[in-house]
Amino acid sequence: MSIAYKTAVAHGAKGALFADGINRRYVSGFPSTEGVALCHEEGVALFLDMRYAVSAENAGLAEDVRVIRCTGGIMEAVKAFTAEKGIDKLIIESTAVTIAELERLKAALADMELVPVKNICGTARQIKTAGEIACIRKAQSITDKCFSHILGFIKKGVTEKEVAAEMEYFMKKNGAEGLAFETIAVSGAKSALPHGVPGEDVLTENAFFTMDFGASYGGYCSDMTRTVVLGKANEEMRRIYNTVLEAQKAAIAAIRDGVYCKDVDAAARDIIAAAGYGEYFTHSTGHSLGLEIHESPACTPKSADTLRSGMFMTVEPGIYIENLGGVRIEDMVLVTDGGCEDFTASPKELIEI
Numbered sequence: 001m002s003i004a005y006k007t008a009v010a011h012g013a014k015g016a017l018f019a020d021g022i023n024r025r026y027v028s029g030f031p032s033t034e035g036v037a038l039c040h041e042e043g044v045a046l047f048l049d050m051r052y053a054v055s056a057e058n059a060g061l062a063e064d065v066r067v068i069r070c071t072g073g074i075m076e077a078v079k080a081f082t083a084e085k086g087i088d089k090l091i092i093e094s095t096a097v098t099i100a101e102l103e104r105l106k107a108a109l110a111d112m113e114l115v116p117v118k119n120i121c122g123t124a125r126q127i128k129t130a131g132e133i134a135c136i137r138k139a140q141s142i143t144d145k146c147f148s149h150i151l152g153f154i155k156k157g158v159t160e161k162e163v164a165a166e167m168e169y170f171m172k173k174n175g176a177e178g179l180a181f182e183t184i185a186v187s188g189a190k191s192a193l194p195h196g197v198p199g200e201d202v203l204t205e206n207a208f209f210t211m212d213f214g215a216s217y218g219g220y221c222s223d224m225t226r227t228v229v230l231g232k233a234n235e236e237m238r239r240i241y242n243t244v245l246e247a248q249k250a251a252i253a254a255i256r257d258g259v260y261c262k263d264v265d266a267a268a269r270d271i272i273a274a275a276g277y278g279e280y281f282t283h284s285t286g287h288s289l290g291l292e293i294h295e296s297p298a299c300t301p302k303s304a305d306t307l308r309s310g311m312f313m314t315v316e317p318g319i320y321i322e323n324l325g326g327v328r329i330e331d332m333v334l335v336t337d338g339g340c341e342d343f344t345a346s347p348k349e350l351i352e353i
């Protein structure tokens, strides 16, 4: 019995309806821009129009997933199906349905009781299965390969955009289904912007250059950041870099099943504060990821969450000094009983190019 159906039963409903792309893919295993997945007593009914239905039928989906061809409209098919099965009450994912969609669902399923529930697949999505772990491993291996490739591409005179474009092309050419998110490639003073956008600027010499990038594979995201120097780092830059590196290693060492997220955050934050850069670490230490690039839990100072075996977390402390630049180092780890497995294989000592 699926988590979604169990949750439905707990709410006195006869199924869970997902109209959003992420949860629809999660419960059915099939990506589409439109459609409905309905988790009910007998399995998952996946309602798709003819742009997707044939592909889904041939996609080798799990045995309990039944593809329903919607030739006369998706909601019409859902209505007929639920009437036939005697389903009169459904839960829907409150965090993924807009007010407009809710109105549309209510109008299309007039006699249906719809109960919004938050994070229907929440815990299940946090703990990754072997199949999900394999996808993330592949996504990260493409990302690591991309980093070693780009080190040979970075030279005087190239622009941030050229580097970002080369990375994106390389990842797709090497098996990525797509990008996990828009590539960040920011140089010099711009590297002080944690989510800066690559521009036409040529890379600044003897300054930090931060690249934050990831691939998606089988729908699952990787996420990695490396900061390098084009030219030579001065004393202060080295001190900043090594502080971030030490903080990142300390946070990774703190990760294991049962640890509080806030303690992982503190492991990194305390080192940065002790080095005198506390005010320049302006975001959380890490976040979970999977089908989405940012999932819960996150390692923040105020988090009440606990890490569990099977969760994926990024570990990405940083120091950002306005007008000077910034450093972030980000790996992705799988939480295990006694520690964690670091899926990021790229070196993280300071690289000067």
Ligand code: ZN
Binding pocket: 212, 213, 223, 224, 225, 330
């Ligand atoms: Zn990142």
Ligand code: ZN
Binding pocket: 223, 287, 314, 316, 330
């Ligand atoms: Zn991240």
